[in-house]
Amino acid sequence: MTGIIAFIIVFAVVVFIHELGHFMVAKWSGVRVREFAIGMGPKVVQLRRNGTTYTLRLLPLGGYVRMAGRGDIDAPEIQPGMTIVIVPEDNQVKRISLSSEMALIGGMAVTVDQADLVDALEIHGYLENDDTKRLTWSVDPDATMIEPNGTEVIIAPRATHLESASAWQRLLINFAGPLMNFILAVVLFFGLAFAMPSVTTTTVDQAQKNSPAYQAGIQHNDRITKLDGHQINNWQSMQTYIQTTTKNQVAVTFVRQGVVKTATVKVKKMTDQGQKYQMIGITARQSTSAADRVQYGIHTAGQAFTQIFHSIKDLIIRPDINKLGGPVSIFKTTSDVSSLGVLAVVSFMAWLSVNLGLINLFPIPALDGGKIVLNVIEILIRRPIPEKVENYVTAFGAVLLVILMIAVTWNDIARIFLR
Template identity: 30%
Template sequence: MNIIVAILIFGFIIFIHELGHFYFAKKAGVTIYEFSIGMGPKIFSKEKNNTLYSLRALPIGGYVAMAGEDEESDDENSFDKKPIKDRLASIFAGPVANIVLCFVLLSGFFMIVGTPTTNILEQVAESSPAYEAGLKKGDKIISVDNKSISNFEELSSAISSSNGKELKVKYNRNSSVETTSIKPVKNNEKYIIGITPKNEKNPIKAIPYAFSTTYNTSKSMLQFIWKLVTGQLSGNIVNSLAGPVGVVQIVSNAATSGILNLVYLTAIISLNIGLMNLLPIPALDGWRILILMIEALRRGKKLPAKVEGYINGIGLIALLSFMIFITYKDILRIIG
């Protein structure tokens, strides 16, 4: 049952992505042949207003087939005959829809569970630097290195910017002010001391916190991609990557731990898909955006449709090959 839920969620994220493309292309008057969720053999299809709406067997993607997208077309409403601004909007809309979905889901999530904005500790991990320094649940952090702390963001920032340097932490416990020294440790490229703040249920704070979480998570993802591309990451990175099978397993596991964890994970996966599609890699939306920007700089002089089609085709083959490889690794990991 959990696997079915995971597949449905993955399909929903793809649906939102393709819906973004579809809506803005339709709005621009582009002729659309097919709006498909999934790849491979058709499970269900229905034609309406000269557009085929289909559901396919493999939940590993989806597409909006538009006239003149990858080849020249005589259709006066083909994609390639529309103004650059309309084409850019249609391509941008897919990734942006995923990023917006992440923000919307996180807003609802933080409205229910609250936001970790207070400087009062809810949990102190055993054997962590904070635990060893004597901090306990209920302690209220007053200052770090004589700098006043009024919320968790300020506390987190002080810890992150410490670069592992010992910090002088002043806190309030049972109306008594005490001081201790804590040396942060590095974990996943970030300095931590092993604390969890008390959540504050405030719908007004939930929306801006969802926005900042979306922004900070996007920043972390892009930094990871940059380090991956530039070879700054150590260890076997391939084993830490997950394809569709791996993602379905992760979502399936999250489904067993409650609806809220499922909502949070869905938001993060949607954000990941949105950002990945903005990368300038052939066959991804980012590549099409790059081509359109080059066309704009060349004052409307287009790259030949056949050339662009060949590049996208090669990119698609490379991506599918990589996807098959990662899926193979996922299956081995699950079996193991």
Template identity: 35%
Template sequence: MNTVIAFIIIFGALVFFHELGHFIFAKRAGILVRDFSIGFGPKVFSHTKNETNYTIRLLPLGGFVRMAGDDPEMVEIKPGHRLALVLNDDNLVEKIVLQGKDRFPNARIIEVEMADLEHDLIIKGYEDEEDETLKTFHLSRTAVIVEEQAETLIAPWDRQFASKKLGARAMTIFAGPMMNFLLAIVIFTLLGFIQGVQVNEPFIGELLPEGSAHKAGLQEGDVVLSIDGAEISDFDDITEIVRSHPEEELIFTVERNEETLDVPVTPKREIIEDKEIGLIGVQAPVDKSFLRLATFGFVETYNWTVKIIELLGTLVTGQFSIDMLAGPVGIYKTTETAAQAGILILMKWAALLSINLGIMNLLPIPALDGGRLLFFGVEALRGKPIDRQKEGMVHFIGFALLMVLMIVVTWNDIQRFFIIK
């Protein structure tokens, strides 16, 4: 149960901040955001406030922000439709009633001749079958379309995604992955302030009470000059020598309070992954200076971003394997392992997942944010946007291929973790 809760919280947080990026910059650009949803499937919670419907759905495996004009508008009013218009005190249409007209006894019933809900914001029609006078009704910018109990706010052209300048649209899409990188920076920074920043310097860090180093008399803060005469330049040198000499006495030459001491230490023998190594119970030294802590989140996020991109580079070299990918099942199992290791390891895993989500979404693949940014780049070169239907078809095909890949990866995860071969 703890793993399920951890998985939902972590994945929900990553999706929330990703979609929050899209949401904030869409609002800043003046785009009407119809839906802010976390998860997929049936609604668990729904609340409408300030034009936007906020929902939490059953499956915490994604989310979406639906912006006006980003998808085809769902309601289309055509000539010949009979509908009811509810006017406000300024004689502007505030409700366009398609279904449920009986709930509005004072509404004006018309047969539509033409309707423009985007640019001119007017509806023209005949109010009486015997009256051939074509009447024009002007719409309020906040008019809603009523279908039974559902109300949909109209989207004037200047409130739609496609009406905005290229830079504003690109920033709205880029903001999702950007927020994932910012979240990783925040998590790593918190980890730094909690436990300090590990540094690769030739110092003795925290000692375990039952370790060989503590029993031999080494102290935290000792500077290791050499081990058995071999000069030490960093903590990695200490680790390498200790691991390669289990149950062999080593002479640590250390500097302590401006004195040089020789301390004999015998590493304990341990078997890890079928390999015999030596351990003395010493952790790497940590730096808790404010400058180091303040920059740690940025540095760690950058380093892990480079490592992940290098891994993705194996796609080009042909060294990539399907086993290197993980779907929801693989992520769940790794989350289980991280949760068992403690809250700090779980936080680091969440930061790595956030970086992964940001990078994957920036890949130039149709249906992902990177694919959309690629189309914006083509638009910048052409000086005009690509036909929306053609772009939509490319994204649809890309989405279908991603779903196939997800099924393959998930099945591979199931075989790895649950099927005994």
């Protein structure tokens, strides 16, 4: 149960922050955000504030931002012959209901002949008990519409559509989601640095007796700065280098009492309970100082970005579905780290947030990165990309993502549960 709760919280927070980025920049750009949903599936509760309907949905996984425009595929259309309920006020329609389950105070039933809530902002039709006189009602640009599922959202005149924003504004809207994931990760890494009892430094606390480092002359209080000429800024990056090197020895550069020295240290291969690893036999000095905590936060965040970026680059160069993980894999990992405590879950959330941000910047249609590419093309050619072309590209990307998600999910299930 702890693993399930941790998974829901981690996944919800990371996706919520991502969507919050899109939401904030869209509002700033004048794009109407009709709904901000937390979770998926049937609506549980809704609240309207400043032109946006905030909904909490039944399945506590993810969420979405519903912007006005072509991408608002959930928006129902008012078709001729439909019977709707309108609430006129001050010679303008303020509320419209397409739901048969909700009654509106002061509402009147209208059989629609024609409706335009995008450009003309008018409804033409007949009162329910009088089909002899065709009437016209002007619609307030800020009127709301109750959809068949009961969700009440503001209408979307063309000037408020995503497509009406400039290419630069749309680019910023698309980039804002990944950016917020990066900001979340940095905040979490700094939070971890100050929440932990102490943080590791690159200064040696102890060289274990008869270990390769001890035999090479490395001592207590030596501050390691380089491995094989590569700059070392934190203990984790040093561990990663030693674990992944294919060399039998490494050149360790360190500072002792202000003097820079270099020692050649053998890499010892070990096996513990079937797990293979490499070591040189040193432990890190712990610190509780604010300066070291800040440095730890900076370097850990930098390491996360660098390591995940290189992993993605390796995936592109050498594609392998086993290098990808979907919701099943995330659930399994979250369940594993939840047994290690709250700090471990927060650390995983930070790494996952970086991962989600970078993956979303892939130049694949339907992802934020693919949309950004289209925005850049539009900026360069100085004219809008034809709607048909954009729709085809986006549809292709969506199909590709669905196929990839199915393949990754099945691979996760097979790898984790069936082997």
